[in-house]
Structure formats: C-alpha cells, structure tokens
Amino acid sequence: MEAITGERFTSPEISIVETVNLPDQVLLFLYYPPSVPLFTQDDLHCVYLNSTDLTGLKLKLRPVAVDTESLTRQIVRCSTDPRGTIGSLLVKSNSQGDDDGGGRYLQVGPIQHRWDYLAYEALVDRDNTTIVFVKGFNLRSEKISDPSRFKCVYGWDFSKPKQLITSEALIAAQEIVRCNTPLSVLSGLHRQTDNHLLDSVKVSIRLKGRGTLHSVARPVVLPVVGPNRKRQHEMCVCTMLRNQAGFLREWVMYHGGVGVDRWFIYDNNSDDEIVDVVESLLSQNYNISRHLWPWVKTQEAGFAHCAMRARDTCEWVGFFDVDEFLHFPHELTMKDILEEQTSNIAELRALCYSFGPSGHKKVPATGSMVGYTCRLLAPERHKSIVRPEALNASLINVVHHFHLKQGYESILLNASIMSFNHYKYQVWEVFKQKFYRRVATFVADWQDEQNIGSKDRAPGLGTKPVEPPDWSDRFCEVRDTGLKDQVIRKYRDPQTGLLPWQEKQSEIENKVLAVR
Secondary structure, rough: EEEEEEOOOOOOOEEEEEEEOOOOOEEEEOOOOOOOOOOOOOEEEEEEEOOOOOOOEEEEEOOOOOEEEEEEEEEEEEEOOEEEEEEEEOOOOOOOOOOOOOOOOOOOOEEEEEOOOOEEEEEEEEEEEEEEEEOOOOOOOOOOHHHHHEEEEEEEOOOHHHOEEEEEEEEEEEOOOEEEEEEEHHHHHHOOOHHHHOOOOOOEEEEOOOOOOOOOOEEEEEEOOOOOOOOOEEEEEEEEEOHHHHHHHHHHHHHOOOOEEEEEEHHHHOOOOOOHHEEEEEEEEEEEEEEEOOOOHHHHHHHHHHHHHHHHOEEEEEOOOOOOOOOOOOOOOOOHHHHOOOEEEEEEEEEEEOOOOOOOOOOOOOOHHHOEEEEEEOOOOEEEEEEEHEEOOOOOOOOOOOOOOOOEEEEEEOOHHHHHHEEEOOOOHHHHHOOOOOOOOOOOOOOOOOOOOOOOOOOOOOOOOOOOOOHHHOOEEEEHHHHHHHHHHHHEEEEEOOHHHHHHHHHHHHHHHHHH
C-alpha cells in the first residue's frame, strides 16, 4: 500500500454506477460506452480515503481482480481496508508501475449496497417468469414460503415508486422468488443488446412490512428451447469454488475420462490462478467455463442458477466439489450408468466416503486420488446428479439434492456401482481454508459458536484453525486404494511416471513464475 496525491477528476466516459460491500471485499460495477477498450488489473488502483489523515494523502492498492461480464460491464474487486474506505478507482497513466500523477479518477457513486440485503441475480425462464436471487429475508431451508407476502419490482430507479412496475410472486423458497414477468418488461428485455446493458431494467423483491431490497439484478433471458429436444451434452457438472486452482486440473481431467462433457465453474471470489488454469484446460479442448459468482453464502442459489443455465444443453448435471471424485469400483463410466435409467428417474444419489491426510504433511504431488488412501469406514452424506428438466419450480436444494417435479423419483446407487471419494480432510495447509467461510447458506461458518457438533465440521476441532499434533494420522479407519489403483493403471505415463495433471500443472506454475 502506498500514499498517493494528485488532482481528482472524473472520466466522462466510464463510470462506477454502484458498489456492493462484502465482508472483506468491495465490488465496483464499472460501465463502459460501446467500443471503449476495457481496463485490465494493471490499469487500475483502488483508492482509499482516510478520514483521520488531515494531510489529504490517499492510499492505493492493486485490485484483487477485474472480471469482465460483457463488452460494456466489468466488476472490479477491491479489498476492504481498516485504514480507509474505498473512495475511487485510479486509472493509471501507464501500466508499468506507479502512477506518475497524471492518472484519472473514477468516483465511487452514492449507490452502495449491503451484500446481505440485496437482489443480486435474475433470470427469465422459458415460461416468462422471472427468477430472482436474493439475500436478506432469512427464509427457512427446504420450506416453501407464502408467496402472497412478496412482489417483484421492476424499474431503473427504485427511489421513484411511480416509475416502478410490480408483479405478484408465484413461489418463494429459501433465497429465490419467482414472479410472472410483466409484458412491457419482457418485450424490453427481448430487444436488449449487450451494448445497452446499462439501460436494462433491474428487478428487486418487496416483502410486506419490510420494504424493497436493494438491487444489482438485471434479468438475463434464458434460451427458449423445447424440453424434449435432445441435449448437446449427456453429463455436465456444476461446482462452486474459491482459490482451488491448484486442484481443478486433476478434477476436470479425471472426470473427463469417466464421462463428463461440460464443466460450469462458479468462482466465489478467487484470487489465485483460476483464470490461467481454465484457459489452459480450454486449450486442451475441455468444455469448461468460469462464471463469477461473488455473492456470500449462496451455494444453494448458485447451484439453482447453474441448473437453469445448463438445462437446455445438459441431460444430466452433477453438483459436487473439486475435492469430490466419482469412483466406479467396477470401472464403469458415467454413460454406462445414465443409459440404464428409466425416464422417471431424475436424481441419482451416491454415497460420499471421507478421506483423511493419510500420513501426509504436504500436498501430494500426484494429486488427491493417488495421494490420499485412508478414509473413515462409514459414508458421510451423499451427492447428486440430476436431470435439470425435472427440477421443481421452487428450485429448492440443500446442496446434496434438489426437489423434483411430481412424477419423478430419486434413487440411491449402491456403492459397488458408484460412489464419491471425498478428500475432505486433506493436509492441514489445505484443510484450514475451510475456516475462512462456508459457501452454503444454511451452514454455520466454522469460526462461529454454532452447531459445533455438526457432521459438517471436523470432529474435535472446535472453532479455531489450530493444527492438532496428530492431524496427518487422523480419519484413517480403512485403507482404500481402489481409485488410486485405477488412476495409476489408466493415466500414468509409462515413460515419465507422471500423471497428466502433474505435467500441465508444472507448465502453469512456470508461466505464473515467469509473469511475476
């Protein structure tokens, strides 16, 4: 962090139209006129105002990330800092180092939102209903709420009630509200182009007796495709992650070999090399995309959002984490299992077996599947693979499974057919990241004094990320090398002895070091 000076002036072309304050970051929504070049992370500094500093000096930090959402919109992520409040962005006069005093300032406007009282995303479904994703109502997990208490509110400026359009809610559950979309709004959305994103209508939710949520949600129209059309992909996967770039390659490359065709990565504020890893996988013809999802404790909503995006191209979608790997003990593939399912089966559940550090104190160079081979005897919970076409309109899910439409059923597969190896209790340097913040809405953070005895937590750890002396030997009741043996037999290069994700991971690390 450095002190900076310089005369402040604003750019007439590019503007910060609103901000969202997260617990440890600030999201700055940057809008551009058409055809104006977009900034990179090297072009900007986050500028902080210090009310206790009478000299007028300001502090600057490099942005955590700059994410491009469209040709006219970026989200700049700035760290929060106890020594000052984010006041502007400095557009540097050059990107080679410190600004020389000739940079431009983009002011943070008066529209600032709290992350926990916000409508943050919205989709228009094929039935012309608007699905609004919200924080702030504290609705109960897996319960349908009374929709008559809610209304969707559409407009450009929510401080002007006479210019707003409202619509009754049809369904409200967890952190999702679904309403009929007014025809005037719908026609405007269908005429919208990327170049006019700033002019597009926003949507929020009004709750009786509570007022209207702040909003950054601009509805995105989903493709209208017939439900009976053959899908492009048989098997897709959605996952939400933060700072898991070092593990993503193994997860994608392995699952590509057992039948996964498409990967949707919901990035929950990573600041590692995730973009480089995704680009590298794309260059190897893996059909993978990264979707910025900065919203705090919204995993269930994120999975529902992903299911809607994947529905028209994916017959089946799995929802599991990058430390969870499908295991087929008899060396079947995902295609073998999916082909056996009748049309009324819409959810396949598979048991999760939790593996421990297996004696390791450092991250195994071979990856999780070969490195971790000792686990707990009994399974812990399950994860699911679903037909998104069969999901209930409420989109209720509890991470492990969704609610289905009437007429559809779920089945629990025998572990001898398919299960998940969950590398949950890895070496301490990896595991301790779980204390940062849990992404699930209805799960307490591990540093909170809540539900300390929950199976979601590591037994005996409490609320402090302090490594027990015997951590590397814990959670070891059964030696299980089933998946390890398959991986070595199928993937290891006989000449180099390396697994494919080891080779490519070295290339990425060398590239990052060269840039630094």
